[in-house]
Amino acid sequence: MSEIVDILISASFWAAVIRIASPLILATMGELICERAGVLNLGIEGIMVIGAFTGWMAVYQGMPLWGGVAVAMAAGMVFGLLHSVLTVPFGLSQHVVGLGVTLLATSSASFAYRLMLPEVTSPPKIEPFQPLRVPVLSDLPWLGEAMSQTALTWAAFAVAAVVAFMLYRTPLGLAVRAVGENPAAVEAQGLSVTGLRMGAVIIGSGLMAVGGAFLTLSAFSSFFFEMVNGRGWICVALVVFGAWKPGKAVLGAILFAAFDALQIRLQQTSLGAVLPYQLFLALPFLLSILALVLMSRRAEVPAALMVPYNKGER
Amino acid sequence: MRLEPIANPSAARRLGLPALALVATLGVAMLLALTAGANPFAILGQIATGALGSKLAALETLNRATPLIFTGLAVAVAFRAKLWNIGAEAQLYAGAIVAVLLGSGAVGGPWVLPLSAFAAMLAGAALLLGPVLLKTRLGVDEVVTTLLLNFIMLLLVSYLLEGPMKDPMGMGWPKSTPLIPEARLPRIVEGLRLHWGFALAIIAAVIVWVIQTRTTLGFEIRAVGQNPEASRFAGMPVNAVLVKTALLSGGLAALAGWSEVAGLKGHLSSDLSPGFGYTGIIVAMLALLHPLGVVVTAIFVAGIFVGSDAMSRAAGVPTYIADMLMATALLFMVLAILLTKVRVVRG
Numbered sequence: 001m002s003e004i005v006d007i008l009i010s011a012s013f014w015a016a017v018i019r020i021a022s023p024l025i026l027a028t029m030g031e032l033i034c035e036r037a038g039v040l041n042l043g044i045e046g047i048m049v050i051g052a053f054t055g056w057m058a059v060y061q062g063m064p065l066w067g068g069v070a071v072a073m074a075a076g077m078v079f080g081l082l083h084s085v086l087t088v089p090f091g092l093s094q095h096v097v098g099l100g101v102t103l104l105a106t107s108s109a110s111f112a113y114r115l116m117l118p119e120v121t122s123p124p125k126i127e128p129f130q131p132l133r134v135p136v137l138s139d140l141p142w143l144g145e146a147m148s149q150t151a152l153t154w155a156a157f158a159v160a161a162v163v164a165f166m167l168y169r170t171p172l173g174l175a176v177r178a179v180g181e182n183p184a185a186v187e188a189q190g191l192s193v194t195g196l197r198m199g200a201v202i203i204g205s206g207l208m209a210v211g212g213a214f215l216t217l218s219a220f221s222s223f224f225f226e227m228v229n230g231r232g233w234i235c236v237a238l239v240v241f242g243a244w245k246p247g248k249a250v251l252g253a254i255l256f257a258a259f260d261a262l263q264i265r266l267q268q269t270s271l272g273a274v275l276p277y278q279l280f281l282a283l284p285f286l287l288s289i290l291a292l293v294l295m296s297r298r299a300e301v302p303a304a305l306m307v308p309y310n311k312g313e314r
Numbered sequence: 315m316r317l318e319p320i321a322n323p324s325a326a327r328r329l330g331l332p333a334l335a336l337v338a339t340l341g342v343a344m345l346l347a348l349t350a351g352a353n354p355f356a357i358l359g360q361i362a363t364g365a366l367g368s369k370l371a372a373l374e375t376l377n378r379a380t381p382l383i384f385t386g387l388a389v390a391v392a393f394r395a396k397l398w399n400i401g402a403e404a405q406l407y408a409g410a411i412v413a414v415l416l417g418s419g420a421v422g423g424p425w426v427l428p429l430s431a432f433a434a435m436l437a438g439a440a441l442l443l444g445p446v447l448l449k450t451r452l453g454v455d456e457v458v459t460t461l462l463l464n465f466i467m468l469l470l471v472s473y474l475l476e477g478p479m480k481d482p483m484g485m486g487w488p489k490s491t492p493l494i495p496e497a498r499l500p501r502i503v504e505g506l507r508l509h510w511g512f513a514l515a516i517i518a519a520v521i522v523w524v525i526q527t528r529t530t531l532g533f534e535i536r537a538v539g540q541n542p543e544a545s546r547f548a549g550m551p552v553n554a555v556l557v558k559t560a561l562l563s564g565g566l567a568a569l570a571g572w573s574e575v576a577g578l579k580g581h582l583s584s585d586l587s588p589g590f591g592y593t594g595i596i597v598a599m600l601a602l603l604h605p606l607g608v609v610v611t612a613i614f615v616a617g618i619f620v621g622s623d624a625m626s627r628a629a630g631v632p633t634y635i636a637d638m639l640m641a642t643a644l645l646f647m648v649l650a651i652l653l654t655k656v657r658v659v660r661g
Contacts (some may be wrong), residue, residue: 093648286466292459
């Protein structure tokens with residue numbers, strides 16, 4: 001037990017929690033925007049892969065780090081456009097299209113990787129984002145170490161704040177939320193349901209891709225095929241866990257990241273000597289299922305989630 | 315723009331648009347070949363000969379199609395009831411684990427094969443039962459739970475291969491103890507590298523087709539998929555139908571893993587399935603969820619994968635082109651199917 005307490009009070013543990021939460025927060029915000037507008041985006045897993053790949057490749061080709069973030073975002077938006085064209089005006093099954101987009105984005109990243117780096121056996125490294133020095137904060141004991149984070153992490157939290165503000169404090173956010181609840185009413189207001197939904201999916205997909213790019217540009221410094229490893233699906237669960245609210249979703253991501261950071265450290269304790277390490281690795285996925293079960297009764301699902309809207313049809 | 319239903323779609327529309335989707339996929343293949351600096355016409359030929367050009371290639375394609383028929387059927391059965399089973403990959407591994415559990419010496423004699431097949435189906439069915447009960451009882455979306463279970467299952471396989479099921483003669487390779495000869499599926503024709511799993515897969519497709527078209531359950535699955543509220547109103551036990559569908563679907567997916575272990579590999583390894591569970595979704599969608607169509611599309615999809623491997627070695631185009639083409643075909647096909655039923659109008 002004391003081992004666990006030692007872990008929980010260490011600054012390095014909390015630094016890891018915030019680091020692990022960052023890509024989840026970015027991608028969860030992306031998924032949340034899509035779902036608030038009424039579109040389930042199962043392209044998330046593949047879009048994170050394409051973001052991780054394109055961002056890293058852009059930097060490897062000589063672009064600055066923020067340029068890589070922009071490239072990743074643009075790539076994510078392209079796949080978001082594809083997803084939204086098929087699911088919004090054409091109203092195709094969001095399950096099937098989402099999985100199709102994931103397969104396409106993942107295989108595109110693998111294809112492009114092999115094409116651009118045909119001979120390499122281990123992926124080349126880039127110089128990733130470095131922890132940002134914040135005046136005063138960085139000099140504080142404990143907190144300075146826990147908050148020693150890269151600019152992209154700070155950006156992730158800023159994005160969450162902006163998404164919350166936009167959704168609840170602006171007319172655009174009201175329109176996005178309304179289109180996920182009652183699209184016919186939005187149409188009656190003279191707004192375009194198609195435009196709002198497509199816009200939400202495209203922007204949301206851009207954020208998912210930045211979440212993926214965090215992995216290559218901030219957390220690690222290379223691209224690996226399996227690096228996203230189900231994080232996208234976990235983010236879909238986090239949106240449910242957060243009851244489709246940005247603040248709760250961020251808390252969910254941090255809670256989740258805490259368990260993830262804990263399991264890595266528990267593997268090195270006396271517990272890790274007894275239990276197989278695969279059990280620790282399975283913990284995030286088991287927790288996601290548990291979170292879905294716990295929230296199932298209480299969740300306030302957007303009423304028009306997964307319901308395509310066809311003008312003139314009542 | 316707006317979609318308007320077409321009352322009586324012409325035959326040209328019903329057949330022409332899906333055909334156009336396949337032609338468009340070929341177009342994408344040629345574009346990808348161009349970006350890879352290969353001859354776009356040559357690679358199509360290389361994929362075709364790589365898949366069917368020799369007896370060896372054709373048998374390899376049929377072997378590769380076997381697990382895809384099973385996972386394709388699993389997905390087709392489930393999707394017909396709008397039960398989104400994306401966990402065929404996990405159910406496949408459940409079947410593979412059972413094949414090793416019962417087949418590596420625990421049970422002997424002539425009964426080991428039917429017994430392990432049946433037990434594998436039970437394991438796959440049980441694995442899907444959880445997500446389905448969560449869906450029917452608590453309203454938890456089965457897409458996410460079945461997806462998450464895929465990752466948990468792979469970790470379980472990794473644990474088993476390093477621990478309880480580890481092959482002591484494996485020279486450090488993560489693979490299971492081998493099956494005993496009685497637990498192996500024999501070849502259909504002696505001397506030809508094609509095992510009975512393929513024949514069983516076709517039999518399974520026929521059985522599923524009979525269930526869907528000739529039984530009450532088949533009718534109920536269809537009705538629940540088309541309109542669950544109306545089915546419930548008509549007095550149909552919707553949840554019970556979903557559970558039965560899940561048992562069938564999970565069982566079929568498990569047979570994919572069982573037949574790969576018992577028929578092809580003879581042992582379990584963590585790379586047993588290069589995503590057969592996910593590819594099953596493409597197989598099922600391309601077949602328009604028709605069980606007999608699944609056999610055809612599974613062979614087609616397997617051919618693209620086998621052919622792309624051969625083409626990749628010859629033309630230097632990354633083998634991932636096959637995955638890209640399958641995803642493209644899926645998206646084109648769902649759009650084409652929609653456009654056979656509706657037309658796009660302005661305004």
